[in-house]
Amino acid sequence: MSYKHLLRIENLHKSFGSNEVLKGISFNLDRGETKVIVGPSGTGKSTILNHINMLVPPDEGHIYLEDIDVTTTADIHKVRQEIGFVFQDFGLFNHLTAKGNVMVGLIRVKKMDKKEAEELAMFELKRVGLTEFANSYPAQLSGGQKQRVGIARALAMQPKLILFDEPTSALDPELTGEVLTVMRNLADDGMTMLIVTHEMGFARTVADEMIFMEFGEIVEQGSPDKLFNDPVEKRTKEFLFKLTELYGEVDL
């Protein structure tokens, strides 16, 4: 079977109690594409990411990674190896060093031998500029360094795409730049990424396409240029410029 898109999302619905968070979300992600989802808080952006690797199952709808229906697959653990996840609060394993964090999945999940795993871990840590912090524990790292370890950990599993759930929201403003630079390099290397963020400067310069969501629905999607300069919906324009004012343009 041939499949045009790397990821197809069809008609996702999700409610938490009486609160309907997602009201029928559909979009696609192509190989090598960087797509940014923006929108007000509580609008269901993170929920979509949590559905894609089934950390939280949707009530309705389907998600296809190539030809595999993620929502019904018998081996979700295998699928999750192919989908990297970078958390807002880093989610680093606190009892392991930076290198240990990157290695543990390679050894326990991919069953790599220790030496091979260590080499790959050091390669990925170098990629995010943390070679000299390989033996530091999370408690010894800054927020920006922790998040870069989180990215290295996701990269090491050699996923087909990486999901970023507000990767810089827990960081001090002066630390966001180092994380965004790493992400920008990944985009340049052709990594497929789906990113929830409020960093408009980053979205504007790195995203191939942006999705603007509000109240559990996609309001508008298109190139950053189109959404910023010539949006169809008035509320798209209002939101994007409000955020740009709040967060500023990050100089990359």
Place this chain on the structure above:
Amino acid sequence: MRDIIEIFLKNYHLFFNGLLVTIFLTVVSSFMGTILGIFLSLGKIYGNKYISGIISPFIGLIQGTPLLVQLFVIYYGLPPYGFRLGAITAALISFVINSGAYQAEYLRGSIQSVSSGQLKAALSIGMSKWQGIFHIILPQALRRVIPAWTNEFIYLLKYTSLAYIITAPELMGEAKIIASRNYLYFKTYLIVAFIYLIVVIFFTNIFNSIERKYAIPGFEFKR
């Protein structure tokens, strides 16, 4: 003072034998209690409703009744049903069950203090739930539970003295025999108290060095 030294020198082999039994009871029950405690706490937190539905009341029963009663039930209560146990075996079984229940509750608290984001992160790199529990959650929870388990060990060491009531020849039991021969109760039991104190200090130091050995940044134990 001279009396005390005399009593000790005259009976040192009895004190020594008693001490060996006390340490044997404590170390073996504590070790097996640890294994039992890990299974009980994992079953209570991660087991299905039937497993946790059995474990919770079991732990409640053990924590809610005196150790001495548990000891009597096993030593005096089981023989009519065909389980005739020696004093030391009966004591061991009671202590393992009792210590296991307490250790399970300490570990449960420690597991639940590890953030739920840790398991989520483990799942996100393709681990199964049980891989996440064994490779990510437990190594953190066990580090945090060491101080509580140290206390539990020390309690158990002292509680093994109850075993003398069911005639187990541990330190307290031997002391009672010695005192009933020489009638010097105060001085004999003073020696026993002192021996317990020395042993408690000895094991406390061992556990402290284990804590230090496994301490890593972010998991230091503040005193």
